[in-house]
Amino acid sequence: MKHNEEYELSRQMSLNEVRAYMICNFDRSLNVTTLAAMANLSPSYFGDSFKKAYGQSVMDYVTSLRINHAKRLLRETDMKLRDIAKTIGYSDEFYFSRKFKKKVGVSPSAYEKVSERKVAVYSPSLLGHLVVLGIIPVAAPLDAKWTPYYYQQYQQQIAVHLKAVETPWNDDDQEIMLLAAKPDIVISHIELPETTKQCLSTHGIDVLTLQSSSWREQLREVANYTGKEAACDSWIAFYEAKAAAIRADLQSMLKQDKFAIIRLYRDSIHLYNNKGMKELLCDDLQLSLVEEETEPCNRPITLEQLASLDPERILLFVCLDESTRLSWLTLQHHSLWRGLRAVQNGYLYPLPSNPWYEYSPVAMNRMLDEMLLMVTGKSPNEIQGVVHGAPFLGEL
Numbered sequence: 379m380k381h382n383e384e385y386e387l388s389r390q391m392s393l394n395e396v397r398a399y400m401i402c403n404f405d406r407s408l409n410v411t412t413l414a415a416m417a418n419l420s421p422s423y424f425g426d427s428f429k430k431a432y433g434q435s436v437m438d439y440v441t442s443l444r445i446n447h448a449k450r451l452l453r454e455t456d457m458k459l460r461d462i463a464k465t466i467g468y469s470d471e472f473y474f475s476r477k478f479k480k481k482v483g484v485s486p487s488a489y490e491k492v493s494e495r496k497v498a499v500y501s502p503s504l505l506g507h508l509v510v511l512g513i514i515p516v517a518a519p520l521d522a523k524w525t526p527y528y529y530q531q532y533q534q535q536i537a538v539h540l541k542a543v544e545t546p547w548n549d550d551d552q553e554i555m556l557l558a559a560k561p562d563i564v565i566s567h568i569e570l571p572e573t574t575k576q577c578l579s580t581h582g583i584d585v586l587t588l589q590s591s592s593w594r595e596q597l598r599e600v601a602n603y604t605g606k607e608a609a610c611d612s613w614i615a616f617y618e619a620k621a622a623a624i625r626a627d628l629q630s631m632l633k634q635d636k637f638a639i640i641r642l643y644r645d646s647i648h649l650y651n652n653k654g655m656k657e658l659l660c661d662d663l664q665l666s667l668v669e670e671e672t673e674p675c676n677r678p679i680t681l682e683q684l685a686s687l688d689p690e691r692i693l694l695f696v697c698l699d700e701s702t703r704l705s706w707l708t709l710q711h712h713s714l715w716r717g718l719r720a721v722q723n724g725y726l727y728p729l730p731s732n733p734w735y736e737y738s739p740v741a742m743n744r745m746l747d748e749m750l751l752m753v754t755g756k757s758p759n760e761i762q763g764v765v766h767g768a769p770f771l772g773e774l
Contacts, residue, residue: 517561613739694729
């Protein structure tokens with residue numbers, strides 16, 4: 379099932395919605411006139427607006443979607459060229475081959491022979507980038523305790539389980555395990571030590587160091603390098619549509635309610651947010667925090683200060699050590715805590731570190747689901763699919 383079926387084609391669509399429709403329906407017969415009608419624009423004005431917004435003509439964009447999808451099928455399946463052509467919307471395999479060579483520079487058969495590359499990552503968050511693109515790495519951090527979500531999903535599919543830490547570059551055991559996996563490339567979100575890069579290069583392993591700071595742009599970097607552009611566009615379009623739907627659900631209930639994100643550590647209360655939470659709450663869901671922080675923060679505040687802020691809703695992290703737990707049990711009996719509006723009204727939402735401390739497409743999607751369930755009581759299960767809420771991904 380494709381998520382584009384939810385679009386209401388009878389109403390006027392924005393340019394971005396038409397683009398999302400194209401992403402999801404590139405295998406159908408598409409033309410400028412039909413697409414322009416969806417936006418209630420003339421074909422010429424629609425074509426000019428589309429090229430100005432996205433840097434490509436309408437039909438060049440459709441061709442790019444089709445060819446990028448063909449790349450994936452060539453790499454990951456044994457489909458015949460005529461079947462690939464039909465799958466991406468071309469009835470003539472020879473026409474498809476000409477289009478492919480013009481776009482890629484080599485014929486489909488030549489591309490098929492050299493395209494597949496084995497990928498490894500050291501960071502759990504980058505595993506959350508790969509899987510939404512349909513890439514299963516040959517080596518990645520997996521641990522039943524520290525990365526339970528990925529462990530449960532991929533323990534059988536990922537051959538080498540590295541330690542579930544972010545920067546183990548000076549760990550000889552990790553290096554041995556990584557080399558045993560024989561990847562063609564290691565993807566990293568930090569600059570690796572020169573000695574590490576030299577070691578990897580000696581073994582014929584390339585390194586892709588991501589330059590972007592946002593998960594969307596990081597995902598595009600990985601997609602561009604691995605030929606997964608179509609999967610990337612489709613996943614981001616899916617996420618944006620889902621976020622918009624959940625945003626509407628939340629705002630109808632929350633009105634002007636403000637959130638405080640609180641982290642308890644030992645006997646201290648901290649006003650907290652991280653990059654993923656900030657983007658999710660303020661940008662994607664357009665919710666309000668009691669104090670807008672431009673950067674991630676973990677700022678100590680007193681209970682009296684929290685009481686003066688008196689947020690309507692609280693997202694709460696409680697560290698798992700014994701000292702913090704005892705402080706939390708004590709805090710619940712304090713009159714100032716019990717007097718908070720969020721506590722009195724039952725709008726206190728305890729959060730686990732997983733996925734709320736992770737910054738990746740998978741984590742952001744899971745946090746969307748959790749916000750919907752916590753605030754509205756609506757189960758997200760009905761819209762989840764084979765890969766973390768993206769039912770269309772299996773069809774890309």
